Amino acid sequence: MSGTLHLVGVGPGDPELLTLKAARLLATVPVIAFVLTETQSHFALDIARACCNLAAELLPVAIPMAVRMPNGDFAPNGEAYAAAAALIADRLAAGRDVAFLCEGDPLFYGSAIYLLALMAGRHPVKVVPGISSVFAAAAAVPIPLVSRSQPLSVLAGPSPDATLRAALARAGSVALIKVGRHFDRIDALLQATGRREQALYIERASLPEQIVARVKDLPAGPKPYFSLILCCSDPEVRL
Ligand SMILES: C[S@@+](CC[C@H](N)C(=O)[O-])C[C@H]1O[C@@H](n2cnc3c(N)ncnc32)[C@H](O)[C@@H]1O
Numbered sequence: 001m002s003g004t005l006h007l008v009g010v011g012p013g014d015p016e017l018l019t020l021k022a023a024r025l026l027a028t029v030p031v032i033a034f035v036l037t038e039t040q041s042h043f044a045l046d047i048a049r050a051c052c053n054l055a056a057e058l059l060p061v062a063i064p065m066a067v068r069m070p071n072g073d074f075a076p077n078g079e080a081y082a083a084a085a086a087l088i089a090d091r092l093a094a095g096r097d098v099a100f101l102c103e104g105d106p107l108f109y110g111s112a113i114y115l116l117a118l119m120a121g122r123h124p125v126k127v128v129p130g131i132s133s134v135f136a137a138a139a140a141v142p143i144p145l146v147s148r149s150q151p152l153s154v155l156a157g158p159s160p161d162a163t164l165r166a167a168l169a170r171a172g173s174v175a176l177i178k179v180g181r182h183f184d185r186i187d188a189l190l191q192a193t194g195r196r197e198q199a200l201y202i203e204r205a206s207l208p209e210q211i212v213a214r215v216k217d218l219p220a221g222p223k224p225y226f227s228l229i230l231c232c233s234d235p236e237v238r239l
Contacts, residue, residue: 002123003031003092007112009105009130010047013226014206017131023051025128031091031098033084035111036060043226044101059098061087063111076114085118092123105130109156109177133228134175137202140212143232146173150233157182161189168193168231176229181222186229187215195231203227 006025011017026032032052034045042060045052052058061084064077091098106112106127119125134154138145146152151172155164157179167174168189176186179201190196199215204226215229 001095003095003097004124004126005088005092005115005119006097006099006126006128007106007110007116008048008099008101008128009110009132010044010101010103011131012104012133012136012206013043013047013204014136015047015050017136017206018048018051019128019130022048022128022130026051026056026099027053029053029099030056030096031059031088032056032101033059033061033088033098034101035063038062038064044103047103048101057091059087059091076111081111081114081118085115088115089119089123092119102130103133105132108132108134133177133205133226134230136205137175137228137230138232140202140205140210141200141230143200143230144234145175145230145232147234157186161185164189165193168195171233173233174229174231176231178225179223179227179229180225183218183223183227184220187218187220190215190229190231198231198233200230200232201227202230 008022008025010022026048034042036042063080063084088098100112100115102110102112104110116125153167153170153172154175155167156177164186179186190199196216201213201215201218203211203224
């Protein structure tokens with residue numbers, strides 16, 4: 001009988017923000033898979049390590065950056081995901097459960113999404129949700145993300161200017177993730193849409209090295225991968 005693949009959200013960085021459900025699962029699961037980046041870092045494993053079954057097989061899967069398509073868009077690296085899925089499928093076929101660690105929530109811009117696409121229907125898949133970076137960032141300030149009937153738009157930094165501009169021009173709050181090397185372009189769009197004054201930059205939310213700053217106070221230039229921007233439409237809610 002096939003083992004179960006658990007896509008486990010481990011939260012934004014502070015190990016105390018891992019759910020009880022994730023901790024209980026990781027304490028006993030026989031195989032723990034995690035993404036190993038090109039720079040040999042493994043953030044999700046770092047977050048969860050204290051909860052992991054000491055006897056578990058640790059299974060690193062290499063997922064290089066997305067590949068650029070001819071139209072300029074980025075697509076997930078299909079070959080790398082297929083190779084990761086094959087490694088995990090071997091363990092599942094032997095009847096062993098596998099936990100795949102994902103920072104934040106697995107189904108919120110997570111690499112787990114592509115494993116779900118490859119595994120669903122072939123092996124049992126379950127998901128343990130996690131606290132997303134967007135929520136940890138709002139808590140870090142702290143600032144109300146959205147209240148009453150306000151909408152919240154979530155955007156990814158690599159999106160085309162027109163997409164970012166349209167969302168920033170709409171009413172409501174905006175969270176911009178994957179800011180990194182797109183910071184200067186996003187900053188210019190914030191200015192053009194009158195959102196720069198309220199824009200907050202949060203780096204490594206929930207970790208001891210967390211930074212919270214106003215975008216307008218930051219120097220130009222790329223920012224670290226684990227950073228995002230919040231533009232909250234109702235920063236000072238009054239009763
Ligand atoms: C591939 S997405 C993964 C999002 C993740 N699944 C989640 O639920 O937060 C990676 C982006 O999330 C944001 N991010 C993740 N963790 C963060 C943190 N601790 N502080 C600030 N931003 C973070 C950054 O914008 C980063 O580029």
